[in-house]
Amino acid sequence: MGNFLFKPYKMRELLIDNRIVVSPMAQYSADNEGRAGDWHFMHLVNLAVSGAGLLILEATAVEPRGRVSPNCLGLWSDTHIPRLQRIIEFARCHGTTKLGIQLAHAGRKASVCPPWLGGKGLLPDEGGWELIGASDLPYPGRPTPLPLDDAGLLEIKQRYIEAAMRAEKLGFDLIELHCAHGYLLNSFLSPLSNSRNDKYGGDIEGRMRYPLEVFRAVRAVWPEHKPLGVRISATDWVQGGWDTKDSVIFARELKELGCDYIATSSGGISPDQKITVYSGYQVPFAEQVRHEAGVPTMAMGHIMHGPQxxxxxxxxxxxxxxxxxxxxxxxxxxxxxxxxxxxxxxxxPQYARSSPSLRKLPR
Known part of the structure; x- marks a missing residue:
């Protein structure tokens, strides 16, 4: 078997050193205004010198209501730029890893406390906020979301545009749109969370319409030479929900709009999901989308080591x-x-002596 993992990979004009991507991972550690702090500096710079080809920052909210928790990262204001800029500058100075950011809106799954505090929903008088969604179907155990009307849909799309423009101002190499895990854009896709009877609901064409509009709007303002990818839930893992056939259809539509890759995660739309977890359990989704939609994919899901x-x-x-x-x-x-x-x-260079190949260098 050849060495594929450490081959460079090019998307548009972005060349990454190898095929290893640090996946976006929520830290629930920003301040109450969505600004990065010391934890993010430590966490991200550490991963930026890890040797991975690409590091994608965690789900970053395009408006305050889009945060998962009150302490999730945001990019809805220019006030978020200075602290992220410090992280980016340090990472670029000391590492070769390319830097991306995942833009997101949590929708009906927003307004919860961090997982280590139980992850329970927060009401407005507890520091939370009113929820919005594709329709008025709540995530079980959470408040009923306010369905977005036409004005609300335009407003959210504009927030994505503005966040993408800030990402360009910061110098990020790549954007990933979060269309997975039951969050706002994903809630339009799944029939389990979208009961609309207008052009944004109904059959799969209607349910795809708004996520595709958001993608098209971001692609229009994001520089042509920079990649734009999408993270999807390839299946809801629930009978009657979104499935892999739907994901292939969605991926084909995204490809036509200039999508550079699909990151194939799964689940999150319903607590009724039945998932059998094993090493590499989501890899078949990446394979199916790659071959049937003809779009590059990013595999994930308990991939344990380099040879795998x-x-x-x-x-x-x-x-x-x-x-x-x-x-x-x-x-x-x-x-x-x-x-x-x-x-x-x-x-x-400060860590080079830790490499087994260099341990015999004289002190």
Missing amino acids: ANEILSLGQADLIAIGRGMTYNPRWAWHAAEALEAEVSFP
């Missing part, structure tokens, strides 16, 4: 490998993968 990731790529199941929790557990995942595959990977 390399095999996924060698079999043509995906183009990129996203590592999330595995990367926080082992921020040197890429270094260990390179050692196992006898490949070269980027090291900050």
Whole structure:
């Protein structure tokens, strides 16, 4: 088997050193205005010198109501720029990893406390806020969301446009739109969360319409030479919900609009989901979308080590490998993968002696 994991990969004019992507991971650690702090600096800079080809910042809200929790990251204001700029500058100074950002709106799953505090929904008098959604179907156990009318849909789309323009001002290399896990754009796609009877509901063409409009609007303001991808839930894991056939249709539409890759996650629309989790359990979704829609994919889901990731790529199941929790557990995942595959990977010079190949250097 050849070494596929450490081959460079090009999307538009962006060249990343290898196929390893640090997946967006919510930290619930911004201040109450959505601004990054010391935790984000430590977390992101650490991962930016990990040797991965690409690091994508966590789901970043395009408006205050779009946060999952009161302490989630935002990009709805210019006040968010300085602290992110500091992180980006440091990361670019000391690492070779390219930097992306995931733009998101939590919709009917917003306004909760962090998971380590129980993840319960917060009412307005508890520091939460009123929810919005594709329709008035609540996520079970949460308040009923306010369905977005035409004016609301235009407003949210404008917030995505403005956030994308701020991302360009910050110098990010890539944007990923969050269309997964039951959040706002995903809630338009699934029949389990979209009961609209206007042009944004009904059959799959109607349910895809608003997410596609948002993608088209962001693509129009995002520089032509920079990639724009989408994270989807390939299946709801619920009978009668969104499934992989729908995902292929959606991916084909996105490809026509200039989508550069699909990150194939799954679930999140309903607590009734029945998921069998095993190592690489979401890889078949990446393979199906890649082959049936003809669009590059990013595989994820308990991919444990470098040889496994390399095999996924060698079999043509995906183009990129996203590592999330595995990367926080082992921020040197890429270094260990390179050692196992006898490949070269980027090291900050301050850490070069930690490489097994360099340990015999004189002190």
